[in-house]
Amino acid sequence: MGGSVVVGLDGTGNSVPAVRWGAEEAAARGLSLHLLHSWTSQPLNRPIAREAANKKRYGAEVLASAEAMALELHPDISVTAEQVSEQAVDALVDHSGQATLMVLGSRGHGAIAGFLLGSVSLHVLGRAACPVVTVREEEAIAYGRPEVVVGVQEPGTQGEAVLDFAFAAAEAHRTSVRAVRAWEPLDVGRYVPTAPADPPEEDQSAVGEEKMLTGILAPWRAKYPGVHVVEHVQRGRVAPVLLGACSQASLLVVGRRMQRTPMLLGPIVFAVLHHSFCPVAVVPRI
Structure with missing residues (x-):
């Protein structure tokens, strides 16, 4: 087996x-x-x-x-x-x-x-x-939508299993990967959504996040050359950004920490399991 x-x-x-x-x-x-x-x-x-x-x-x-x-x-x-x-x-x-x-x-x-x-x-x-x-129960057709959405964390080996699962699933089903990275300003407590942001600082942060995501994905693009990749960088909290990105997805892939206590699953995983309208794959980060 x-x-x-x-x-x-x-x-x-x-x-x-x-x-x-x-x-x-x-x-x-x-x-x-x-x-x-x-x-x-x-x-x-x-x-x-x-x-x-x-x-x-x-x-x-x-x-x-x-x-x-x-x-x-x-x-x-x-x-x-x-x-x-x-x-x-x-x-x-x-x-x-x-x-x-x-x-x-x-x-x-x-x-x-x-x-x-x-x-x-x-x-x-x-x-x-x-x-x-x-x-x-309502998911009657597997992979009836065009994308596999995967949440991308910081660079490092812990996210490799998550990305590998997402790319392998996309390759097997001949669909694309939407790699999603959410980010927030460092001073989250002072951020006011209705206030105008400082364009230079905002642009610089966004560019940095985009470059980081491109670098993280480079090995997976090389390993799965036939998989089309959409890079999705968005400011906001992780769970809402992921849920918005997967509204038309066939699968959402997220990672979980190994041997997490006292809660078996973190708040992000818990949130997407409860609110996602597509199947969710929870991958242990090795």
């Missing part, structure tokens, strides 16, 4: 867009698709008895339905299915060590309490060793 696209199935309608998205990704990248379900972590509101045998039977039905859907969409991909007795978080985190990426479904914009706060998705996003993509 090494290098596969792993899709976590919870036995609800949230799994449908995740399976569709995962199958599309596996086909585009030439990878196998692995479907994973924990029968001990099935939702409490499912109309099934609590006995283990019935839960396992229901889990087998969930996996069989998902496998049939994936093969109907992409008959040529290799699909495997696995039902485990581990808790969902532990099983998914364990599998993330051998996966190329992981796909999870979510319940849409109105379900933040269930989706992010203390949920399986939150803990997997914060602990997984591979990139994790969350796909909402």
